[in-house]
Amino acid sequence: MRSNDVHTHRPPSLPAKTALLGAAAAGASLSANVPEPQGDGPWPAIPALDEDGPAPTMPYPAGKPNVILIRFGGGVRRLETILDPERTYCPFIYHELYKKHGVCFPNVEIDSSPGIETSHGQGTLYIMTGRFAHYADVDNKPLSDRFVPKVPTVFEYFRHSYVVPEHQALIINGEDRINEDFYTFSNCRPYGIAYRSTVLSLFRYKQFLLRDALEQDRQGRRPLTAQERAEKTRQLNEMNSRDYRRDANGQPIVNPVLDDFWRDWRNYYGTSGLVNPRKDRLLTALTLRALAQLKPRLLMINYQDPDYVHWGNRSFYTRAISIIDEGVREIYSAVQADEYYRDNTVFVIVPDCGRDSNRCMPVPFQHHFNSRSSREIFVVASGPGIVGGGVSVRRASPHQQISVAGTIGKIMGFPTPRVDAGAWVLEEMFA
Secondary structure (H helix, E strand, C coil): CCCCEEEECCCCCCCCCCCCCCCCCCCCCCCCCCCCCCCCCCCCCCCCCCCCCCCCCCECCCCCCEEEEEEECCCCCCCCCCCCCCCCCCHHHHHHHHHHCEEEEEEEECCCCCCCCCCHHHHHHHHHHCCCCCCCCCCCCCCCCCCCCCCCCHHHHHHHHCECCHHHEEEECCCCCHHHHHCCCCCCCCCCHHHCCEEECHHHHHHHHHHHHHHHHHCCCCCCCHHHHHHHHHHHHHHHCCCCCCCCCCCCCCCHHHHHHHHHHHHHHCCCCCCCCCHHHHHHHHHHHHHHHCCCCEEEEECCHHHHHHHCCHHHHHHHHHHHHHHHHHHHHHHHHCCCCCCCEEEEEEECCCCCCCCCCCCCCCCCCCCCHHHEEEEEEECCCECCCCEEEEECCCEECCHHHHHHHHHHCCCCCCCCCCCCCCHHHEC
């Protein structure tokens, strides 16, 4: 055993569908009388949770850390990331965040129960909710990922516990998975829409441009021709029709603070789309501006570009890992240079899913076959209160991807009462 390896022996995880009642992320005990959910939901009513509760009155404590949750998205294998320093395509994450300043859980898995898929939208929701579940499109449309979180997300738990504006519970999303823009709240009381997160994405920017152009026209500041007005109205209506998570009046949710953010973005990058970065570099650029302007407390960045390997070129995959790594390096440097975040920010990195290891295929690392390696992932963490020095945490039974939600709750000091009872908080992470 290497000196920086920590081996723990915990009981095997409980069944992935076991409900949790009254257990905070800080480690409250489990109730013996918790009802089992029926299938994939709705989850049985828990009176303490399913009634309207008082709104939070306490601001987020100054001594509590911020959290930047990085979805190492698009699906990545351990082999090209954290297993071997000679073969990693993410040297900053491996050598700096993990080996110098952090801790790695190299044996994290996604449940293999029937209906638990290894794909991006599902993996994102497993991370955000702390529960494995089968997800289907809201209208049961094939090849569509319009999902609704089955239980509250970490953002809802966070904002239900503290007085935090929605733009400080922020998701940065990519341009190729627009449906993930709408994973911002569940239908679970006393959580739900009032405690939602909000999203920055290229899709949201395009919506803002259309809304703003039509508003300028209505005010007579920048008149449009009848043809221009009709075309912009058509485009906006088409974009709004993709939003299946609206307010109580059926209207798309608009945030004035984010509108100001987009005005500043427009002043810098213009409206052509040819100047601003694209793909995962766009997510990094949005994150750097959000840190400077919006000051999020809980931030999730949904990187995605490794998935371009589906087009058949191996380098699309390995190069995309490197681009994410470079983005994380830039974000980490920005955090260290900002007094608001320096020495007060925890990084947590976890993939949405792994990838296959099929040497019989021209490109051996897909992920839609639910193979063993497509369920094998990892977690890297670094920051105040986190074990440092390159500790590798191993135990007899694998850690679970769904443990991330409760772990973030413990880091930030809020309860996560509907995470899965078998998830366990990643206790070995804490110094």
